[in-house]
Amino acid sequence: MNNTMIYNGYTARVEFDPRDNIFVGRVLGITDSISFHGETVADLTEDFHQAVEHYLADCKVTGRAAEKPASGKLMLRVPPEVHAAAAIAAQASGKSLNQWASEALAQAAHA
Incomplete structure (x- = not known):
């Protein structure tokens, strides 16, 4: 099973919560928290899209830059x-x- 979803450049990890019988997801790669859930894959997908759109709209209204998952710059420390x-x-x-x-x-x- 593929446990990731991608929408508008944002990748989310999805898990099934057997206690509540729902799928839950969280966007990866940013410090802001974007989470969503759904009882079916269709519900989950719709809620994921709505959560990302809400995040982007909220950032615009509050005048802050929306975080992007990666800038393309990576600094590594290796031996x-x-x-x-x-x-x-x-x-x-x-x-x-x-x-x-x-x-x-x-x-x-x-x-």
Whole structure:
């Protein structure tokens, strides 16, 4: 079972709550809290879309920027030997370290 949903650039994790017999979801990757629920997949999907739209509208009304799940900038701290090995692997493949790391992260994230 795929336990994620995506809408308007926001990804949510969904779980089934057997006690209440409903699906519950929470948007990932932002510090603001966006949660939703539904008894059926259709209800869950509709509530997810409404929750994201409500969040975006609330941000606009209150004059604050809506958080996006990721900016595209990532700072990592790795051991020096990992950094060196990654740099060598990138050079060997004819890529920049950024290109090589981006491809490696994408492959790992979608595995």
